[in-house]
Amino acid sequence: MTYTIAMTNMKGGVGKTTLSVNLAACLAKYHQKRVLLVDLDTQISATLSLMPPADFARLRNDKRTLRHLIQSAITSDPKLPQVVPDAIHKYVCQLKGFDLLPGDIDLYDEFLVSQMLHKTALQKQETDFEHVWNVFEKNLIQKVLVPIANDYDLILLDCAPGYNLITRSALLASRFYLIPARPEPLSLIGIQLLERRINKLKEMHKTDLTQVDLDLLGIAFSLSGNILTSRYYGQVMKRLNEDFSEAKLFKTRIPSDVNVSKAIDSFSPVVLTNPGTAGSKAFVMLAQEVLQKLSTLTRSQALEKKMSLSSLN
Ligand SMILES: Nc1ncnc2c1ncn2[C@@H]1O[C@H](COP(=O)(O)OP(=O)(O)O)[C@@H](O)[C@H]1O
Ligand SMILES: [Mg+2]
Numbered sequence: 001m002t003y004t005i006a007m008t009n010m011k012g013g014v015g016k017t018t019l020s021v022n023l024a025a026c027l028a029k030y031h032q033k034r035v036l037l038v039d040l041d042t043q044i045s046a047t048l049s050l051m052p053p054a055d056f057a058r059l060r061n062d063k064r065t066l067r068h069l070i071q072s073a074i075t076s077d078p079k080l081p082q083v084v085p086d087a088i089h090k091y092v093c094q095l096k097g098f099d100l101l102p103g104d105i106d107l108y109d110e111f112l113v114s115q116m117l118h119k120t121a122l123q124k125q126e127t128d129f130e131h132v133w134n135v136f137e138k139n140l141i142q143k144v145l146v147p148i149a150n151d152y153d154l155i156l157l158d159c160a161p162g163y164n165l166i167t168r169s170a171l172l173a174s175r176f177y178l179i180p181a182r183p184e185p186l187s188l189i190g191i192q193l194l195e196r197r198i199n200k201l202k203e204m205h206k207t208d209l210t211q212v213d214l215d216l217l218g219i220a221f222s223l224s225g226n227i228l229t230s231r232y233y234g235q236v237m238k239r240l241n242e243d244f245s246e247a248k249l250f251k252t253r254i255p256s257d258v259n260v261s262k263a264i265d266s267f268s269p270v271v272l273t274n275p276g277t278a279g280s281k282a283f284v285m286l287a288q289e290v291l292q293k294l295s296t297l298t299r300s301q302a303l304e305k306k307m308s309l310s311s312l313n
Helices: 016-031 045-050 052-063 066-075 109-123 129-145 164-173 185-205 231-243 256-264 278-312
Strands: 003-007 034-038 098-101 154-158 176-181 215-221
Touching: 003 164, 016 034, 016 045, 016 098, 016 109, 016 154, 016 176, 016 256, 034 045, 045 052, 045 098, 052 278, 098 129, 098 278, 109 129, 129 164, 129 185, 129 256, 176 185, 176 278, 215 256, 215 278, 231 256, 256 278
Parallel strands: 003 154, 003 176, 034 098, 034 154, 176 215
Antiparallel strands: none
């Protein structure tokens, strides 16, 4: 079974990429999982945390980034590379089980998307344009993942800040979403807004026969500055525990640790370059929690399904 998890928060700079990269490395290194990290942000932070810019430029030249897969989904141009496995960069940081689908500084052209959708609607004589849009949004990232999904235990999608087409499509292709966040009052409001938008997305994409299976895996907090000792932090955490149920929060908090950001200089996650530091230890614990939550949620959902089936009989 492959778990696809969208790492998302509309806010930038909250630790989405850092968490995605370190979580992927921990799951491969300590749990022997086959993990694919997909960089969906045009800032390509995940890609550049794992390879020097010159290597990325070479891959881009060889059309081995996500851009060309997205382009081929939009334009259906048979000349563009269609084969996802060719774009996957294997053995990231020489670690078995850790693969990357590199991102790109340029993923899609909004004008081309509109033009293609307009053409599709005309060809199919479809008057319900919302339906044309929804089909495209639902399939865009899913199409990229389907050919390789069975090769992995986990696929982590590092989303861009905001709530763009790629993020929505990534959410629709995922079974779970994980919200990396900073414990700040505005951040808490941001999480509630995101959850509202995701519920709306699920509502828009459900049909009479199917609903969108997409659940919150949890909210993971990365702390900033000297926050552990401040009284203000205590107040924010109190509010957080009031606003969100315990089941929604990861217990592990990622401390602020300079080694975490320094690791980027060596194009390798801190859990590999400096496993003894406070930040690394927290990522290792969080990876364990992620696996526990996945197994608990999957088990309880299977049970729910069984119960609802038996009530039908
Ligand atoms: N635990 C941490 N300790 C120190 N710096 C961190 C930590 N987590 C993230 N950072 C730094 O914070 C910045 C933003 O993190 P990033 O993961 O890129 O956020 P996002 O993907 O949400 O925009 C980066 O410079 C990163 O190195
Ligand atoms: Mg990022």
